[in-house]
Amino acid sequence: MTHSANYTQKPRRGRGPARRVGRTLALVLPVMLVLSGTLAVTRVNWSGSSADSILTASSQNVSARTKSHAPQDVLRDKLLLELQDKDPGIALTHLQQEMHERPSLAKHCVSIARALGRAAVQAYGPSRAQSFARPVCDTAFATGVATAARG
Numbered sequence: 623m624t625h626s627a628n629y630t631q632k633p634r635r636g637r638g639p640a641r642r643v644g645r646t647l648a649l650v651l652p653v654m655l656v657l658s659g660t661l662a663v664t665r666v667n668w669s670g671s672s673a674d675s676i677l678t679a680s681s682q683n684v685s686a687r688t689k690s691h692a693p694q695d696v697l698r699d700k701l702l703l704e705l706q707d708k709d710p711g712i713a714l715t716h717l718q719q720e721m722h723e724r725p726s727l728a729k730h731c732v733s734i735a736r737a738l739g740r741a742a743v744q745a746y747g748p749s750r751a752q753s754f755a756r757p758v759c760d761t762a763f764a765t766g767v768a769t770a771a772r773g
Contacts, residue, residue, distance in 0.1 A: 694730035701734065702741050710742040710754035710763075718758045731759035739766020 697720055705713040717738070721731050735758055742751035748771035755764050
């Protein structure tokens with residue numbers, strides 16, 4: 623008797639279609655997970671403004687985004703309404719009075735005055751808006767007018 627007569631062939635393991643599909647998934651699935659996670663992160667509105675937000679709230683009973691109650695935001699909103707109802711000159715005069723009465727708001731004076739300048743351009747046009755300029759917060763109002771007029 624020879625050795626070759628007793629030899630039985632072992633079944634081939636790991637070469638079937640299931641093995642190939644498993645390997646393919648093992649390579650492709652992590653790549654797809656990383657890409658989908660990266661794309662999800664890039665779609666999040668990180669700026670905080672809700673105007674062009676892509677994501678929506680997950681809860682159905684979440685109310686609209688509340689306005690900030692910070693003193694500078696309240697003052698800015700009040701002065702912007704006053705600018706629309708009356709004129710930018712009155713709003714700038716009241717801004718100056720607020721800066722004298724509440725010095726803690728002085729660090730926000732420039733941003734508020736620029737916002738008033740941009741709003742004045744929208745309401746009155748660049749040349750008329752510039753005519754309301756006052757020496758409040760240096761030249762912040764004029765800078766806001768110039769920025770809005772360019773863009």
